[in-house]
C-alpha cells in the first residue's frame with residue numbers, strides 16, 4: 652500500500668476531510684469564542700483581525716461584536732457558510748469577511764492588528780509551523796499574534812487525532828523563528844480550561860506576541 656492510501660481507499664485531502672467532518676452534523680463546535688481569545692484579546696482596542704482556521708466562526712463573530720473587522724479563513728466552505736450565518740444572526744455580517752484558503756497553499760493579502768490561530772490542528776497533512784510563520788509576517792506593527800492549541804491529547808480522541816503533534820509553548824516560539832528585537836513575548840504558557848461538551852478539564856497552550 653502506498654503512503655497516501657488507507658485500507659478503505661485513498662486518503663482524503665485536507666479539504667475533503669474537513670468538508671466531510673462538518674457535513675456530518677449541523678454544528679461541531681460550541682459557537683462560543685475560545686476562552687483564551689477572550690482572556691487575551693478582551694481588553695484590546697479593536698482593529699483588523701485575521702482568524703486562521705476559523706471553523707464555524709465562534710471567535711470571528713465574538714471579535715466582530717466587539718468592533719473588530721474580521722477576515723475569517725478556513726479550508727472548509729461548509730464551515731465558512733456557518734460562520735456567515737452566525738455573523739448574520741448576530742448582526743455583524745458587514746464586519747466578517749469569510750475567505751476559503753488552504754493555508755498550506757495560499758493566504759489572504761494584507762496585514763492585520765490581530766492574527767489569531769486557535770486550535771489550528773488537523774489530522775490531515777498541514778504544515779502548521781510554516782503557516783504560523785506566514786501568520787506572523789501578516790501582523791502589522793504594534794499588532795498581536797495569538798496561537799492557541801491543545802497542550803495534550805484527550806482520552807476521547809480517535810487514534811488519528813492522537814498522532815497530531817501538539818507543541819509546547821516554548822516549541823511554538825522556537826518554530827516561529829521571530830527576531831527578539833522585533834517581537835515581545837506577552838504570554839507563553841499552558842492553561843487549564845473546563846471542557847464544556849466532553850466534561851472535565853483540558854490544557855491549552857497559549858502563545859501571544861506583540862510586534863514592536
Ligand SMILES: C[S@@+](CC[C@H](N)C(=O)[O-])C[C@H]1O[C@@H](n2cnc3c(N)ncnc32)[C@H](O)[C@@H]1O
Pocket residue numbers: 665669680685703704705706707709724725726727730752753754755769770771772773777
Ligand atoms: C480544530 S478546528 C478549530 C476551529 C476553530 N478555530 C475553533 O477554535 O473552534 C481546525 C480548523 O482548521 C481548519 N483547517 C484545517 N486545515 C486547514 C488548512 N490547511 N487551511 C485552512 N484551514 C484549515 C479546519 O477546517 C477547522 O475548521
